[in-house]
Amino acid sequence: MSDAAATVVGDFPCVLIVGESSSADDAMDALAGAFAEQSLLRARTAAAARERLAEREVHCLVCPFDPDERSDSPSLLERLADRADDVPIVALADEVDADRALEAGASDVASDASATVLRTRVRNAADRERYRRAASAAAQRHRAILESADAVVWVVDAEGTVEYATPAVESRLGYTPTELERTALTRLVHPDDREAVRDAVATAVAGPTGTTERVRVRLGHADGTWRVATLTCTNRLADPALEGVIVTRTDAKSTADAGGPDAVRTGLDRLADPLFVLGSDDDVQYANAAASRFVRRFDSTVADDPLPPGVVLWDRLPDALGRSLSERVREAERTGSVTVFQTTAPSLEDPIAVAVHPGDDGATIHVRNRPAEAVETDRDRLALLESVVDAVDIGIAVLEGPTIRLANPALLELVDAASLVGRDLESVFDDDLAAAVLERADSPVVRWLDPVSGTLATEPPRPVDVSIAPLSPDFDADRAPSTADRTLCVVRDGAESSDGAASMLRRTTAALASAETPSAVRRAVVDAVGEWMGADVAVWYRGTDDLRPAATVTADYTDSDDASIEPPAIDPRGTRLEPILESGEPTVDDREAFTDVLARTGLRAERVLAVPVGSDGIVLATSTKPTAFDGIDGDGLEALSTATALALEDRDRAAALRTCRHERARLETVVDRDERLWDLGRSLLGAETREGVEERLCEGLVSLPLPAAADGVALAWVGRADDGRERLVPTAWAGRDAAFLESATVALDGSEEMPAHTAATTREAVVVDDLATDDAMGAETTDRAGEDSWRRRLRDRGFRSALSVPLTADEFRFGTLTAYATEPGAFDERTRRACAHLGTIAGAAIGALETKAALLADRVTELEVVCRDETEPLSSLAARLGRAIDIRAVIPRSTDGSTVYCSISDGDSDAIRDRAAAVTAVESVTVVGDGDDRTALEIVFAAPTVAGTIAAHGGVLRALEPVDDRTRLTIELGEPVDVRAFVRALERRHPGTELIARRTRERPPRAAGAIDELAGRLSERQRRTLEAAYHGGFFEWPRDHTGEEIAATLGISQPTFSRHLRLAQRKLFALLFDDAGEA
Template identity: 30%
Template sequence: MKDEQDSGGRRRRDERVTADAPPGGVERTETLERLGTPASVGASDGRNDHPGPKPDADALADLYRTVFEAADDGVLLVDVAADAFLTANPRACDLLGYPDGELVDVSPTTVHADDVARYREFVANALRAGDGWTEELTCTRRDGSTFVAEVAASVVDVRGRTYLLALLRDTTDRRAFERELADRWLAVDAATEGIAQLDVDGEFTYVNGAFAALFGYARDALLGQGWQGLYDEATQERFSNQTQPALFDIGSWRGEAVGVRADGTTFPHELSLTALDDGGVLCIVRDVSERRRRERQLEALSEVSGYLLTAGSTGEIGEIAVAAVEELLGYSLAGVAMYDAETDSLELTALSRELDRVIDPLDPPDSFDVEGTEVGQAYRGGKPTVTLVGEDDPLSQTPITQVLLVPLAEHGILGVGTYGDEGFDRSDVALLEVLAANVAAALGRAGREAELTAARTELAAQRDELLEQRDAQRTLLDVSALAREVVDGVVDARSRADIERVVCERLAASELYHFAWIGEYSADRGRIVPRAGAGVGPSLLDEIADIVVTEGARGAADVAVETGEVQVVRGIGEVDRLHEPVRREALERGFEAAIAVPLSYHGRDYGALVVVAGREDAFDEYELATFEMLGDLVGFTLRAENDRNLLYADSVVEVEVRSTDRSSFFVDAASSLGCRMRFVGIVPTDEGHQKLYALLEGATVDGLAEFATGMPHVRAVEAIDENAVDSLVVVTLSGGSMTYDLTERGAHILDAEVDSTGTRLRFEVPSRDDARSVVEAFLDTYPDTTVVAIREQDRPVRSLSELRGQFLGSLTERQRTCLTSAYLEGYYDWPRRSSAEEVAARLGISSATFHQHVRLAEEKLLRALLD
């Protein structure tokens, strides 16, 4: 029998199964026996006849009836003309929810009531095709529920009448599996790391967007191509001779390589390879260009410190500082203003060429009053300050929009400007602070050398002072180099334990310090619990862990964690501020000073770092600034590691709590107003606040806003949509909320609701250790709280096809057509290649209809993405 393919891509056969029968047709109530057994259907040509005795008609009828009743698929015989089922096997009755025998009393159009027109089109196609016509149709069960089934129909001629023999298969499980695969692949496709898969021939079978972007190609351009085009010959040879043998020997390989982009430029990256069972390879790529850039900046900063040491005047130091800002950090707008005590003003002494060019037409002032200008205010404040260029500022006539002012101690100020919407990267600000500290030290040295030249009679005393300053500067260089080494180690660490170990080991290995340890405050134990240490034995850490802390016996580490401020301990007179085991160990090694640095980021405490030194001049203002920066960096890195673990973890810890603590704004509001709020989303703002969206029931938005008046943490209460049942409201907070505190500590809110009886919260964190620390801090802040459950939850990985199904599965065929046409015809390009009217005309619909379909489709996509 020859197969043909119709225009819709379905398979059909050009023959029908027929049987000779007397005319007259069959009534709806006739059974299989009256229609005739399979033994009477079809005519044999003898080619497939088996030798030997054949079963008689009754035996063969029993055999086919058994197969009919035991089939895994639903089998139905349909009289199309009468819109009736002549017979149905038990599986068909089970799928459609009817007792055996009752399905024949139901019409096919009733079963397909949700889409009768499509059913009739299916019947027409099946009658034309004759055999094997297959489509997916929506079926309605007896109880009114629906499901999508795969229906295969063939034409059967029995006794002169035409029927359809239909096979019915439920596709619910298969469609769910396809959606799950789509979700997993979409997660991989959206990953920020480059991910690709090679087949056994080394050709790409899959690349995600991040991988293609790293190498500068379109994704389709890489598929089917070999990996060799992404690396130079030397790297290819190393992969062939070293990497591939190791990969297929142990199953994985990890290292660094230099990739070649489409434009010929190169970039360093970390490369992780995993051998697959089918002989292919999974590749994960992480660009380390930014890390290398920071390393080069730190190395260059150390060289700049050397140049500053040899500078002979304040003017030369200013020029070096401006050049360093341009060359190290890439900011072309930079200037230095020095403080003049006689005029009590800041005098411009050095300008970058770009800044000089931009402000030259303005006839700007050569000096800034310390009291009446923003530059002077930043100088007096002693901390880095970012100012926006206002309308009354002379710089408003230039493209400059923001200026960062970094004080150079008492010597002056370093200013850096940006254009447009450019801001200042946090790491750049930290490097500018270190540079400013080095410049300030150089200016101090230059000033002292000038005084030494002017007062030759005090040459001996000044010479000693100069030697001391040089020693201090050398120490500062050593501290800067050590800080760079610690930063390098922290950046490369891949877990919290690694981060803490690297910090302690690098500090303790330096000649500047005796030993270092990191501890974390435990609320249930009421003391600092050591997590890592170096330069001391484990017995000292055990002794610290066994300390019973009282109000009168708190150590510098306890104070640093509680206040969030660096604590410096100097000399024998203050040694009692250290815990007894630390004090004893420090005195035995020649103690002179110690520092306790809080490790925190955005309100989340990660403990404290304690470092003990044997130098009298240890932890001066410059060294203190370095340790403050180091504390911020470690806190930031620990927070980033927490967030990364939460994002990529295969399992997370889910915590459920209930609370009646009215120190939380929402609990207080719900109790006072007798209302109910169900939270639907949280959005952070650039100012460090949170916009919390909630559905409000039982109170008005005006009533909630009036209740919040005067509360320090509530910035705004705004109505998004008000109605009689529930109103959508957004509350902007800077604290004073359980959801705010949890998210600032790295937790992810799953759901939350509050009413007059209290609040119920569910949130997740990466590990049980994180759950313990977050819950301890939460209970400490909100004591009227009960922990309902703490459970570990697996997080399934979704495929690309599943995610695509999740996003697109809810669209109607017309919505998908309009949305796809709009995208392909450039409706979403800027500028637009096609207008709405043009796309609508090509689709043969009105512009209003096109807008309606596109808007509904966009709403569904956004709901699937954001909900």
Template identity: 30%
Template sequence: MKSGVAVLVCGDDEALVTETARALERVGDGFETRTAASDASASSVGAVDCVVSVQSETPALVETLRRDAPSLPVVAFGDWDADVVSALLEDGATEYVQRGSDEQYVVLAHRIERAVTVDGDAPSVAHEGFERYAEVIEALDDGVYALDDTGAFVFVNEAMAELTGYAVEDLLGEHTSVIKDHEAVTVAESKLRDLLSSDAPDDIGTTFELQLRRADGETVPCEDHMTVLYGPDGEFRGTAGVIRDITERKRREEMLSTLQETSRSLMQAPSREQVAAIVANAAERVLGVNLAVVRLYDADERVLRPAATTEATTDRLGERPVYDLDEGQAGQVFASGEAAMYGESHRLDAETTAQSGIYYPIGVHGTLSVLSEEPDAFDDVDRQVVALLATNAAAACNRAKREQEVRETRERIATILERINGLIENTVEVLVEATTREAVEAGVCAELAATEPYTFAWVGRPAVRGDELVASEWAGDAPIAMEGLSVSTSGDAPGARALAEHTTEVVDDFSGDDEWSERAREAGIESMMAIPLSYTDSTYGVLYVCSDQPDAFDDRERVVLEALGRAVANAINAIESGKILSADKVVELEFTVDDRDLLLSRVSAATGAALSSVDAVTQDDGSLRLYLTTEGGDSDEILAELADDDAVVEATRVAEHEGSALFDVVVETSLLATLVDHGAVPKAVGGENGVARYTIELPYEADAREVFSLVEDNYDGTDLAGYHEHERPVQTRQEFRASLADRFTDRQETALRTAFFGGFFEWPREVDGDELAGAMDISRPTYHQHLRAAQQKVFEELFE
């Protein structure tokens, strides 16, 4: 090759032509460049060694040069499509170089040198081109080689020699498989005949993977970017290539594949223990080390327990110990939450050492330890892999723990529902079949005591005198002496708040010095729930449910037992209320109350009128409708007093006649409603001069003293005025009224009541139909229609 190469750069784009010329002078060895437009003729070319056609729209210049200067090399440099490239080569372009690569100008310079021949010495072009750029090529980490048309190495760099395991001088002149006429052929026997063992591609230039066999017989995965070189006449000139060791890339690909497989397995693991086994196995497969330990945190004992180890770990290090927090490398990593990596000898714990190790926390679930008996066995990639394994393991443990909790919760709920369904079914049967209060209490206690986790149940009734609950019925295996047991309701004894506030009370501490707490401690009771037996404003006592397990009463238990308590109270109320209907004898109880907490007491004291309740009806919303007659006093003042009273929801004056008046009053709560709830039948209720007077009937076997004590305990100035026992009539007024009430509509009943108590049936009439209709806010014809319908039903009940 002559010392200087004159190159003419032509093209349509003046800026691109100038850039290409300058780049060739910079990278070429002794290049002298000139520039011209793409329409240059052979005469204008002058004395040059090579012409570079840069991105010309047409191959016109190539055609002209080939005609006028057939021996002048022309290198096409652009990014044309395949048709243009084909036309350029057919018209005589010596070389074609694709624009756009990182090394485009180096490749262009190499092709120019290859195209330029001196004294017809074409076969040496490839070798000389590489020699020109030997300094740059030697700086590369990848192996670079050049083969002549016989398949012999004419150039290799030091990286290629290191990759193959041969010295440079041993490779030069040797042969291997090459591309000739687009087919793989074996050229010569040599010690490198198997160096490139894969079939080479049939493209001009391509990248493929191969297994390179080193001098020592080791096989190394490589990637070869091979280019086949052709001369101007299309003859094969040689091969050039760049070989890169892809061992690390292959290792990472295998790591990634194994990690993906591991991740899928982890997401399906049903438990933390299964997660640990998968991670230990994956550490061995991915990192190629056989010493790995996964520990899981035991929250109850606050220790790290070995959950999974590789077989080699046990063989070489023995059974791995349990670590306390901060003990050993694993304990320290778990406690701090920070990973650790060692490349030299260090202690695992007081008895064991390792040469290399990576220790990573698995979230709040445990640790992963990967060990080696070689120093500096792990790099940053290994650390990243261990971090990814630990992170995925933590996520899998979280998922497995949640799913396990869901399974356990479902099983627990199923067990609870089965137990609750059985308890409710049996208790409802007891409530339906019981005919006495004692049977209700005894049956409920027996059913509760027979249901886990309950071991004992009892009912405490309020004492007639004194602030205490007295045990009435009980059942269970707990050794508790219940005879004579009482619980104070005036302090903090268990159940006192349940009775006073009508709310459930859960007790987990029996350290009190009251009698019940002492007996519960001795019997091994760990927790208890006190449920008030409440119906409206009345409480029939407290149901105590006990367990020998701590914290046995969660929210579900409370909901069920509260509902059970209400059902028991309703049953007791129904039994107590129904006694009056079936009793052969009744007790008539009369008492007075001088307490302004009662409506009749307040109104009579404020107005000076005498008030009497002639009827009372419980409405659907639970309120009580009273029909009050008054004697004396000013009716306007009485109406105003009733309307302004906080206990009154609604007050209406129905009728008025010569100092007497009838009022329709709706109240939310009253002592009268409480008495009815306890089985009493009101006979007469009134109020005069601030003193209310009640006459009620009770079933003979009922505890009249208990009812009187209920009033006495809640109202000041309560005095017993009379107590009488007498035979029950064949049909009580209550029974007769109940049968009629079932036949009336609401309007019919109201029309009849207002007419009767308003004096409509007196003669002369004390009130006319207009007044009564106005009180009901309906027309007079409509009122009379309701009244006549009600009268007909009364007469039918009397005479049919």
């Protein structure tokens, strides 16, 4: 039974719900299912709650917290916190008000929206308070007991300074506890004993918690006298309740005082042999009646009364006898062993046998008339038998009936008990084994050869094999025969037998089957090996080239626990482990074979067991016993190794299967998401209007799942850039709570630092993981009123994170795409990349639609731009020719180059062709027309030209003319194209570009109807092919160029040219002849 004090705690915790709001009523209903009826109390007001607290022992308070409650007076929670002392308070509040509730005095916060969370938190708070009060009451009770006890106890620190003294020091030593506190304990000790006290305290401090040292000293009293006492020093420095060394004073009493009841003294007086008990100063502390008669033989002055305590024995004996006894007493005290000798005296008729039994505080002298030789022979025989029994490494017990009368150390170790003498057999063996042993003890068979198997009554049960042999009665010439029924039991550890191995394998196999992880498998195996082998330490080392500890177990009888032992890694190369790992067979060796391994691990052992476990490593078990692991069943160890390897393979397969399933689910999610992105991208490219692109973008983004947010995107909207007013205007949205966007705008002048503003101005994606943080936008501003307003409006609608990406195409800024989610950190890196990709596609689609609209617009803006890029091919051509060039058409090639159809006024066509061909970037020049004083040329450029850049951004190059070291370009832009963005795009591609003139005019009227429909039906490649064929003279008669030649200028094959041309012609003729069929 444990000596620890029991703490009694009431059966029910008491919870008081305070408040008259509906949330308090809901909390009462929620808690009614988790607490007994008498455990729940209700108070409507703070005053009523105080009355309840005064009447009942309450372990937890529950009250609502209203953040909008009037600030001119304390809230209900604050009033309760002021009067509730240490009683914990669980506040009913939403997550957003949790911090304010804790600041107001709440111990914990729970939302009444979840009854389960509320019941759990209230139950935990009430139970903790209930046990805290019970533990506090128990500690106060223990201190009161110690204060009331008549025992002298000090608590000293590691240096021996008194920190506490019990009140008993005043009645026992004459000092008050206050006088002794903060003084050295050695001040109370005789100067000659102080060093011994210091050593005792130091030894106790140096040992682990619970180490005890005793020292016999002389203590000084307040009256100036010295009295002998025993000081017991116990190390409790690591105990948080004491944090010191406990020193207990025990008075030194004489044997006479400690003699016990008169019946004991009377019994000693009946002994026929003299018995003397001497103190440390050879003074008689006790002498029985025979001892008094023995002394009276030599000193007739001794009265018939017993020898009085305090006399010196040698003074009452003849000199020779006294001197002999004194020398033998000194010898016995010096050797610490019993001294037996034979002596005589003139007044004695026969020699006497004297036995001196030394002790710490004196000696006991036994005088016998029996010859010493007989006593010595019996003693030697008994000592020999005791040594043999104690040395046997097998448990031995002698029974008298069902009671144990003898048990050797090996049996005590098996049972894990300090003593077994006097205990019944049923308390050591299981019921079946005890019954079998008693049955065989009563059997007429003299000796049973086959043992009985069973288990010890230990936890866990330990298998044993017991051999039984009834003992014959002893006969001695000097004594009466013994008639007691005695039985010899030889107890062997069942783990060393085949039955023990089978039992261990069954238990371990069951543990392996229930282990869910490889670490649990390793732990079960080292537990089994440590228990089965009786090892001091068992360690599983993982790996083959570098063995690292993965699981460790220590025996219960060691001073260390599993966590305190962390052996280092081992390199098995060149050690005994290397061939063991190669062979895969369990091996037992002495310490010498594993010297290098033990030196690296720091383990102390006489025997080492090594059990390889497949390819996962090896289990090492060590023992300090020289005969450990003898008789171990090797087949059992191999079976254990095989079962463990299979279990590990099974766990590895299960882990690999879980990983594959997880990876498959992840890949399926990625594939599904990518397919959605792909479909959404195609849908954006297929939209016929900008509004269609924006609407499809918002709807598609809301439908996409988010890996980091279960609810996905809650709201997505597109803000269209209005560069004239420097604002973003929401034009499309999808999701919930979008009504506020109808009248909202975002300024681009820096007055509103919102994600959409930052994305539009920086043209980079912006992510806000938590809208509640102060630096959510990632930038510092001097005026955050607009930002705070937006963030507040978003948080009020339940949004917690945001993402915004720009919608751009080259230098053209079309707007932003912004998304909100209801969870913080909803937009991970993959989502950010996906949204940026969608933004790029949407920007390209909007740019293409804007370009198409510009080409078909009725109003055009004519720009005159100066280009200073000397490396630009068309500028180089104009400078080389020294005259203006009118551009008819620019047809992109499949490579980076293009084919330009242009006309040049005046001059010799051959000379113009030769000078044009000399330009570096020109691949070929062909004269395709010569008349009206103008030369028409087809020029194939190998490198990109400014005409391609202009066309890519929605413009049309009409003419260029060299002016000094510059080239002046005449460009037409459709109405929707932003002039500033267009010029910036030109300047970025061709540095030094400058706008010098800008005019707006109406585009010449053109035929509507069929022509517009034809433009809508032709693909881009079909239009380019038809245009190149027209300007290249393919339709002239005779033809200026063949189809193969024009295909070469376009960088395509002749069959591809013919296919595009035929398709374009079919669509044209279908419209011309009113054919409604599809081309």
